[in-house]
Every structure is written in C-alpha cells, then in structure tokens.
Amino acid sequence: MPFLLSSLLVNGTLFYTYSVCSIETTEQDNWLRTTFIQRRPGTSRVSVELSFVVRDCNTFGGASVGCKETFNLFISEADADVGTNFRKGQFRKVATIAPDEVTQGRVLKVNTETKTVGPLSKKGFYLGFQDVGACVALLSVRVYYKTCPSTVQSLAVFPETVADALREVEGACVENAVSQATPRIYCTAEGKWVVPMVQCQCLAGYEATGDSSCKPGYFKPSVSNNFCQVCPDNTKPSASGASECLCEEGFFRAPSDPPTSACSAPPSAPRDLTSMTLPGEGKLQLFWSPPLVTGGRSDLMYSVVCKLCDEASCIPCGEKIRFEPGPTDLQDPTVVVSDLDSHLNYTFTVEAQSGVSQFSAERPTATITTALDYTDPPKVTEIHLDDRSPTSLFLSWTPTRRPPAHINHRYELMYRRKGDVTTYKVLILDKSFVQIDGLIPATTYTFRVHALGPEGNPGSYSADHEFNTFPLGTSTVFGVAVILLVVVAGLLLRKRRLNARRRGGPEDPYFSTDQHKPLKTYIDPHTYEDPNIAIHKFVTEIDPSVIGKQKVIGVGEFGEVFRGVMKIPGRGEVPVAIKTLKPGYSEKQRQDFLSEATIMGQFSHPNIIHLEGVITKFKHAMIVTEYMENGALDTYLKGRDGEIPPYQLVGMLRGIAAGMKYLSDMNYVHRDLAARNVLVNSNLECKVSDFGLSRVLEDDAEGTYTTRGGKIPIRWTAPEAIAYRKFTSASDVWSFGIVMWEVMAFGERPYWDMSNHEVMKAINENFRLPAPMDCPSAIYQLMLQCWLHERLKRPRFLDIVNFLDKLLKSPESLKTIADFDPRVSIRLPSTSGGDGTMFRSVPEWLESIKMSQYKESFARAGITTMEQVLALRHEDIRNIGVRLPGHMKRIAYSILGLKDETSSLSVFAV
Structure with missing residues (x-):
C-alpha cells in the first residue's frame, strides 16, 4: 500500500502530508519516493531533515497486530532522471527513523529528525521512505547542504566552500598584499572557518585600513602589516602610496641609513686648525674644532692630507710621514704627525666627513702651513x-x-x-x-x-x-781570517739550505709567502754536534722539587706519562703532563728522548702544545708540558657523534690549521699529523703535538714508515712522501685533509678496514675518501683540495685558515650537506661476510658492525631477513628503537653499502 496524500491540521496550520496507517496485518511494505534531486558539484554529502507524526500503537488496542512505530530512509543515486521507473533494488538503506514522541490523543506530536547522507558521487539521487507497519504521516522533507561563506581573513580572500568533512581551502591575498606562501584555512563540516594559515602582508606603501594606500606625507618602506608613518625630517612631502620619502635638495641618506631615518647634510669645514711642536724628533700635533654644521649626524670623522708646496705646485709628503692614530677615520679632532724634517714647509689639510659626504661635490676643509725649525741637533x-x-x-x-x-x-x-x-x-x-x-x-x-x-x-x-x-x-792573519769566515759562512749557508730542503725550507715554493712570518726559523737540533748544547739553548731547566706526579695517564715511546702539578711563582700549582724516561736507558735513548723537547722549545703558539721545560740534571730525565684534559682528539671524538655541532667541529679544525700554519711559516714539516697527535683541552681547543719521531721510509709490503715508535700507517701520508720521500708543508696539508675527515667522522678510522696496500692502490687510482655523513659540503670540498695529487696545487695552511675563518663568520654556509654516494665508496666493515658474500642473517650482519645490542629490537620489529634490512629507511631505523645518532649513522652507512652489491664485493669502485 503506498503513502496517501492528505491534509492534516497541526497546531492550527494545515499541512499536506503523505500518510499511511496499515496496521491490521503483518508484512507491510509501503513506499514513497521523491522526485530526482540534482547534486551540486563538489557536494559529497547532504543533510535530510524529516518532519513526521507517528501514532502510538497502544491506542489501537487489539487491532494493531502488525503495528510498528518506525519507518526507514533509503537513497538511490543516478546520473539521470528515471521518471516513474521505480525499483526497490536500486535503493540502499540510510537509517531507521524513530520518533522522539508518539501521538496518543487528538494533539499531534510532530517529530523532526536529521540524517547525513553520503558519500555521493553521481549527478543526482532519489530519497525513498519505506513503511513496514507504522501509522505515520510525513509532513515535510528538507534536503540541504552547508557551506563556509566567502570571507576575508588575515588580508586573504577565501571563496565559498561546500562544508564536507574538515577541508583545507586555498585563498589569495587581497589587492596590494602578498605572502610568501599560498594562504590556507580550514572549512569544517558545520560550515565554520577555522585555523587560518599564512598571513598576508601589505605591500610597501600600503596598510590594512579602509583606504589601504598611505596618505600623502606618509610612507611605509617594506612589506609588513605595520601602519604608515610620517615622513622624517628634511624630506619632500610624499604622494599617496609612497614607499619612501625622498630627501630635500642638499640633504642625503648614507647607504647604511634605513629609509625611516631623517635625511642629513654634509658637515661644514673644521674650525680653528692649529699646530704645536712636540718634544722629540720631528713631531708636531694638529688641533681643530668640530664644524659648526654637523648635518645632524653622529658618524662625524676627519681625514688629514700632508703636502709639500712651493709657489708652482704641491707634492704628497710620501709614506715616510707617520700619523698617530692614522691619517683617516679620525674620531677625535687631533692627530700627531712624526718623522718630519726641519726647515720644510708642510701644508696640512683637514676634512670633516660623514656618511653622506660622498654625495656632495663640495669638500669643506681647513688648511694650515707649518714648519719645524730645530735648534737642537739630532742625537x-x-x-x-x-x-x-x-x-x-x-x-x-x-x-x-x-x-x-x-x-x-x-x-x-x-x-x-x-x-x-x-x-x-x-x-x-x-x-x-x-x-x-x-x-x-x-x-x-x-x-x-x-x-x-x-x-x-x-x-x-x-x-x-x-x-x-x-x-x-796580525793584519795578514786578519785578512786570512776574513777569507776563512767567508768560506765557513758559505758552507753553513749551503748546509742550512740542504736542511731546509729536507724539511721543506725556503726553496720549497709551497711554503707560505706571507711577509708576517715568525721572526725566527726552526733549527734542526741534530745539526748540533753536542745535543746538550741544543737542549740548553732552546729549553728551560726545571728544578725537580717543583714537580709532583699524581697519576699515570698513558705510556709513551720511552716510558710512562703522568698527570702532575708544577709550582709556578704567582700562579700556584699548575696541572702539567710529565713524560718520563724508563730505567735502563742508553745515552742515545736519552738524547732521542730529549730531542722532542729541543724541537718543542722553539715553538710558541696557542695551537701548539706548550713545553714548560725539562729535567736533565736528575737521575730520571723528564719532559714537562701543559696538561690537556681531554686527551687525544680521535679518542675524544669517538662516541660523541651528534653531541658536537658542525660549527664547533670547524672551530676545532681552524685551531689545528692555525698551529700548522705557524709550523709551516717556521719551515718545519710535521710529517705525522693525525688526530691521534692532536690534543684537546677542557675548552675544546686543539693543539698539535708529537714532534719527537725521526722517520725513515721503508720499502716494505705494507708501505709504512719505520720509526723509533714502531709502524705508522700510510693512510695519513701524501703519495709523493711515500713514493719519493718528499716531505714538505704540502704533504702536511694532505695529512690535514685526513684529519678533517677524522674530525667530521667523529674519530672513524680512515679507509676503514682496507689494508695499507689497498689504500696505496686506491689513492694511485684517484680514489678519495667519501664525505662523512652530515659533513658540510664546503668542508668536504676543502678535503678534496688537500688531496690533490699535484702537491703545488694544494692550498697552503694560510689559505686553509682564511677559508675556515670565512665559514665561521657565515655559519649558514655549513648548512649545505655533502652527498654520500655508495657507488664511489670503499668496502665498509658491514658490506659483506668474511667470504665476500652477502650476510646470511640479520644477527650476523649486526654483529659485524658491532651493533649486536639491537638483535632483539630488529626481531621484535619483524626484521628477520636481509631483504627487509635493505628496504629500511631512516625513520624505520628510529622506529625499531635505535636512538643514538652515532648508532643510527653506523647502521645507515652499512645499509648504503649493502645496497650497492658491486661496491660491496670489490675494494672500491671507480
């Protein structure tokens, strides 16, 4: 039975209703369908509001066998109107509609129910109402959707938007406003705008008012939401919408002045210029008063020019004349001029200057001509x-x-x-x-x-x-002695040049040409026939009574190394490191032990380990140096990955480079620069150490240097030093590049587990170490410059210090990270098993990279095969439970190496 159209009086209002009341029998199936309702594009959900009346089944007594008090809401989507073609199978149920109040008497209880229908995808839909045995009258059906109305918020216009689920909406800045990113806001399902993002800002010359442009006489210099401001002093009246106020005629702004500052005029000439002769040789002092007109500026300065003039012309006084504090940028109205000659007429011109003087064609100056007439003769x-x-x-x-x-x-x-x-x-x-x-x-x-x-x-x-x-x-003897002295001097000069060549001396073009080099040059203590003379020439002898040992901190080449204290007058007890000579030494061992002190005693630089002195007049010889609390640099860095920021690491490298520049300027070649030979104090200052080893290059299979201290790996040594025994400051620069790699890799061993033979082969085939993870690109590029095969093309330590200074002055230059490419990487410790094959299990792989503590974490995460390991991303490693930055990098490095099977199974890839 279908719904019937009838009229019904509800609260005095006549309604036309669709009603049905078939309650006598069970299995009722009565339907009412709407006409075709078109869906607005972009609307995926609609609200259906129903007004209806339901009769209480109890009011029918025994006649209500099939009576119910609910009916059902259905929907059917279609792309076109199907007319009267009605098929129940096309409808899907939306909800069962139940009344809040049922009608029992003559007063009708009207119910209102709203249901959300969706998602909708076709062009339109039909609503269907099914009655299964209720006595119900459907008063009205209202179908609607909500929108967030068009709005302007934070100077951005947002269009009307259909309210669906929470939706992000893009807008556009209003006229004369801009933003760096597209303005966005959220439209809620209830038709409310919430959470605006990206605020628009007014263009220069505009503000957020009714009439957005700045009024005449006002300006706004930049994009912002500030208000326009009155034009500053000494400017022309501005037009509407001005972004600046131009200066009046004769007034200017300095290049460093902001547009909000007042315009100012150049200063007038200095006044009352006088001179006074000072005691001493050729000195006088000039005095003057500030100009009457300063132009309203506080950056007033003076410059002084000296000339020698006659009736025809004037010439500059020349560089011989000195000014104190200088001839330009004088802040005080006085200057002292020295090295003047007597009885000459000097013309001094003083000019007052400010930040806007460059814009004026006039140069207001004061001039005085004076002479020094000395009555006292020179000394x-x-x-x-x-x-x-x-x-x-x-x-x-x-x-x-x-x-x-x-x-x-x-x-x-x-x-x-x-x-x-x-x-x-x-x-x-x-x-x-x-x-x-x-x-x-x-x-x-x-x-x-x-x-x-x-x-x-x-x-x-x-x-x-x-x-x-x-x-x-003795006159003839004197002449012969002069000849002998000339010959001896020539021989000594030749010997010194030979020594300089061995250690990269002045004839080595690589050494710094800086004119501000140390006044002294390094002297090899081995050139002295008696080593004791060199010791007493360069080293201070310390009284044993002022030295106290406290604790053994290491074992050196010749004996134990102690931490101790030294009593210094005026400074109290100062912590020191004490190197001792083990009992049973030979005289040669004693001389070799003390030779390091004769080298260190010649150096004085904040980034070179400081020698306090030696004890030689005691049974056990000792070398006393400053104490470096944090020990060797490579040991200190290990385990601190992520704790020290790149900026501080670069600062530590700068200190090492400064120390090496000092050594290079003194014509000293270190030959064994490595992170293990750099010490770190409590302020993280790095100082170069280890000056005591004499090195002889051996042609052994491992390509190492034989020294009194044992074998030194070649991985820090420049190729020309290995091949030709050519040790220069340039070979130290190569070593410094390896030290840079050690520092940025937090103490990692250079070339990992490659043999020395493999390292030599790789370097000769132009392989270079890859960039450490998170290494700034600028630092890695400097490493590559240090590793150029041609030594004369490598940077000097002077260049390195200047480059690092520039990076430290611009920390943003360290934000660009160098790329790590596993295809050009050498074999990592985690790349393969011992037989050159891929690892058979995850625990085996973790054990090989010393990360066995994460076996259970990988197992709990379900990572049980090497194929799953290869698919891991950075965030996956963190989610597994690896939190320490150093551990994350080690695992990530290993996975990068595993992904490149070719590189994994070979020593390196070219």
Whole structure:
C-alpha cells in the first residue's frame, strides 16, 4: 500500500502530508519516493531533515497486530532522471527513523529528525521512505547542504566552500598584499572557518585600513602589516602610496641609513686648525674644532692630507710621514704627525666627513702651513766598528734625524785610551764616519760622539763605546781570517739550505709567502754536534722539587706519562703532563728522548702544545708540558657523534690549521699529523703535538714508515712522501685533509678496514675518501683540495685558515650537506661476510658492525631477513628503537653499502 496524500491540521496550520496507517496485518511494505534531486558539484554529502507524526500503537488496542512505530530512509543515486521507473533494488538503506514522541490523543506530536547522507558521487539521487507497519504521516522533507561563506581573513580572500568533512581551502591575498606562501584555512563540516594559515602582508606603501594606500606625507618602506608613518625630517612631502620619502635638495641618506631615518647634510669645514711642536724628533700635533654644521649626524670623522708646496705646485709628503692614530677615520679632532724634517714647509689639510659626504661635490676643509725649525741637533745613540788594524780603527754612526738639505750637521768625536781618564782627543768632523790612525796596537779605546747644531750648539753625547786594535803582525792573519769566515759562512749557508730542503725550507715554493712570518726559523737540533748544547739553548731547566706526579695517564715511546702539578711563582700549582724516561736507558735513548723537547722549545703558539721545560740534571730525565684534559682528539671524538655541532667541529679544525700554519711559516714539516697527535683541552681547543719521531721510509709490503715508535700507517701520508720521500708543508696539508675527515667522522678510522696496500692502490687510482655523513659540503670540498695529487696545487695552511675563518663568520654556509654516494665508496666493515658474500642473517650482519645490542629490537620489529634490512629507511631505523645518532649513522652507512652489491664485493669502485 503506498503513502496517501492528505491534509492534516497541526497546531492550527494545515499541512499536506503523505500518510499511511496499515496496521491490521503483518508484512507491510509501503513506499514513497521523491522526485530526482540534482547534486551540486563538489557536494559529497547532504543533510535530510524529516518532519513526521507517528501514532502510538497502544491506542489501537487489539487491532494493531502488525503495528510498528518506525519507518526507514533509503537513497538511490543516478546520473539521470528515471521518471516513474521505480525499483526497490536500486535503493540502499540510510537509517531507521524513530520518533522522539508518539501521538496518543487528538494533539499531534510532530517529530523532526536529521540524517547525513553520503558519500555521493553521481549527478543526482532519489530519497525513498519505506513503511513496514507504522501509522505515520510525513509532513515535510528538507534536503540541504552547508557551506563556509566567502570571507576575508588575515588580508586573504577565501571563496565559498561546500562544508564536507574538515577541508583545507586555498585563498589569495587581497589587492596590494602578498605572502610568501599560498594562504590556507580550514572549512569544517558545520560550515565554520577555522585555523587560518599564512598571513598576508601589505605591500610597501600600503596598510590594512579602509583606504589601504598611505596618505600623502606618509610612507611605509617594506612589506609588513605595520601602519604608515610620517615622513622624517628634511624630506619632500610624499604622494599617496609612497614607499619612501625622498630627501630635500642638499640633504642625503648614507647607504647604511634605513629609509625611516631623517635625511642629513654634509658637515661644514673644521674650525680653528692649529699646530704645536712636540718634544722629540720631528713631531708636531694638529688641533681643530668640530664644524659648526654637523648635518645632524653622529658618524662625524676627519681625514688629514700632508703636502709639500712651493709657489708652482704641491707634492704628497710620501709614506715616510707617520700619523698617530692614522691619517683617516679620525674620531677625535687631533692627530700627531712624526718623522718630519726641519726647515720644510708642510701644508696640512683637514676634512670633516660623514656618511653622506660622498654625495656632495663640495669638500669643506681647513688648511694650515707649518714648519719645524730645530735648534737642537739630532742625537747619536750607536757607534759602529767597520774595520780595524793594529794602528787604526774605522768607525761610523747614524743620527736619529736626517738633517735638511741646506743644513750640514757637524760631529764632535772624543776618544781616549781605556783607563786613562786625563788625556782626551777631540775631532770635529763634517761626516758621520772617520778613520783614526796612529793608535797603539792591542789597546782598548773608549769613544763617544755628539752632533753640533747650526750655531755650534752641542747635542747630547752618545754612550761610551769600547773598541780595541789588533796586535802587531796580525793584519795578514786578519785578512786570512776574513777569507776563512767567508768560506765557513758559505758552507753553513749551503748546509742550512740542504736542511731546509729536507724539511721543506725556503726553496720549497709551497711554503707560505706571507711577509708576517715568525721572526725566527726552526733549527734542526741534530745539526748540533753536542745535543746538550741544543737542549740548553732552546729549553728551560726545571728544578725537580717543583714537580709532583699524581697519576699515570698513558705510556709513551720511552716510558710512562703522568698527570702532575708544577709550582709556578704567582700562579700556584699548575696541572702539567710529565713524560718520563724508563730505567735502563742508553745515552742515545736519552738524547732521542730529549730531542722532542729541543724541537718543542722553539715553538710558541696557542695551537701548539706548550713545553714548560725539562729535567736533565736528575737521575730520571723528564719532559714537562701543559696538561690537556681531554686527551687525544680521535679518542675524544669517538662516541660523541651528534653531541658536537658542525660549527664547533670547524672551530676545532681552524685551531689545528692555525698551529700548522705557524709550523709551516717556521719551515718545519710535521710529517705525522693525525688526530691521534692532536690534543684537546677542557675548552675544546686543539693543539698539535708529537714532534719527537725521526722517520725513515721503508720499502716494505705494507708501505709504512719505520720509526723509533714502531709502524705508522700510510693512510695519513701524501703519495709523493711515500713514493719519493718528499716531505714538505704540502704533504702536511694532505695529512690535514685526513684529519678533517677524522674530525667530521667523529674519530672513524680512515679507509676503514682496507689494508695499507689497498689504500696505496686506491689513492694511485684517484680514489678519495667519501664525505662523512652530515659533513658540510664546503668542508668536504676543502678535503678534496688537500688531496690533490699535484702537491703545488694544494692550498697552503694560510689559505686553509682564511677559508675556515670565512665559514665561521657565515655559519649558514655549513648548512649545505655533502652527498654520500655508495657507488664511489670503499668496502665498509658491514658490506659483506668474511667470504665476500652477502650476510646470511640479520644477527650476523649486526654483529659485524658491532651493533649486536639491537638483535632483539630488529626481531621484535619483524626484521628477520636481509631483504627487509635493505628496504629500511631512516625513520624505520628510529622506529625499531635505535636512538643514538652515532648508532643510527653506523647502521645507515652499512645499509648504503649493502645496497650497492658491486661496491660491496670489490675494494672500491671507480
């Protein structure tokens, strides 16, 4: 039986209803279907609101055999209107509709129920209502969907959006506003806008007001949501929408001034420029008052120019003239000028400058012309012996001030025999040199000299100088001695050049050409015939009573190494490291032991281990150095992966490079630079150490250096040092590149488990170590430069220090990470089994990379085959339970090597 269309009065309102009331029999199946309802594109769900009345079954008594109090809601989707073609099989049930209130008497109880229908995908749908035995009247059916209305939020426009499940909606900034990313907001299923993201900002010249452009006389210089502001002082009135206010005529902004600053004028000329002669040789001081007009700026400075002028022209005073503190960028209105000559007219021009002076064609200056007229003659401080014979002395001296061209100073020389205080001889000389004849052989004479002024006024005497004549008959011997000295000097010079070549001396073009090199050059202690002379020349002897041993911290080449204290006056007890010589030593072992101290004693640099001194006059010789709390660099770094940021690692490398630059400037080649030979103190300052090994290259199968300390692996050594025994600062640079790799790999062994023979073969075939994980790209590129095969193309330590300084001044340059490519990697310890095949089990693989503690974690995660291991990603490793950064990197490195089977089964891939 279908629903019947009838009228019904509800609360005084007449409704046309569809009703049915078949309750006498069971198995009722009455249907009512809507017309075709078209779905709006983008709408996947609709709400169906039903108003209906249901009669209480109890009011029918025994006649209500099949009475029910519910009916069902169905839906059928279609792409076109099927008209009256109705088939129940096309409908799917949405819900069973039950009333909140049933009608028992004449007062009708109207129920309202809303159901959400979806998801919908076709062009339209039909709603169906099934009655299975209720007495029900359907008053109304309302089908609708919700939308989030178009809106403007945070200066972004968002379109009207159908409210479905929570949906992210993209918008666009309003006119004259921009954002770095697309504005987004969420539309809820209830038609509410929530959680706006990405705020738009007004363009320069606009603000978030009714009339968005800045008013005339106002401006806004940048993209922001700030309000427009009034144009600053000394600017022209701006037009509407201005992003800046231009300066008035004669006013400017400096390049560093922000657009919000006021415009300013250049300063006027300095005032009241005067000069005053100062005590001393050729000095005067200039004074002036600040300009009346400063232009409203606080960056006022002065510059001074000196010229020598005559009636025709002016020429610069030259570089001989010195200014204190300098000729430019003077903040105070005064300067001291020195090294001036007397009786010359100097013209000084002082200019006041500020940040906007460059924009003005005028240069307001103050000028003064002055001269120094010395009445006092110059001083003489030193007398030099140029030559001598049994009866003659040849002397010369230099005055402290050069006399002017038109004045010729004279000199008064006074001399006497030593011990004779009554008889003096005086010579008046026009030149600053003299040959004195008629002297007694083998006799000492005392000399002093002073200059005489233009009027004959004397200057102060020099100190007394003593010179002696040769004995009779030694003039020929003297000539022979001179020849012998020349020959000996030539031989010594040649020997020194040979030593320099061995250690990369001045003839090595790789050494730094920096003019600011240390004043002294390294001297090889082995050039001394008596080693004890070298020890006492370069090393301080320490009293054994001020040294106290505390604890053994290691074993050195010659004996134990202790931590101890040293009592230093004014500093108290200072921690030191004490190297000892084991009992039963030979004299050669003692000399070899102390040779390291004679080398260290010549160095003084904050990144070179500091030698406190030695104890040689005691039964057991000792070397005392500063104490480095954190020990060797490679040991310190192991296990600290992830604890030390890249910026700090680069700072540590910079310290090592600075120490090596110092050694290079002194013409010293280290030959064994490695992280194990770099010590770290409590402030993480790195200092180069280990200067005591003498190295002889052996042609053994492993390609190692034989030293008194044993075998040193070749993996730190440059190829030319291995092949040709060519040790230079360039070979130290190669070693420094390996140290950089050790530091960025947190103490990992270079070339892993490759044999020395494999390392040599790989390097000769142009293989280089891959970048450590998370290594900044700039640092890895510097490593590759250090490993260039041609040594003269490698950077100098001066270049390395400057490059690292630039990185430290720009930390953002360390954010770009170097790529790790397993295809060019050498064999990793985790790549394969001992027989060159892939691992047979996950536990076997974990044990090979020393990560056995994670066997149960992999098993719990269901990772039981090597195929599953190869599929692991970084986040999978973390989810398994590997949390330590160093462990994560070791496992990830191993998986990278496993993925490249070719590289896994060979020594390396080219």
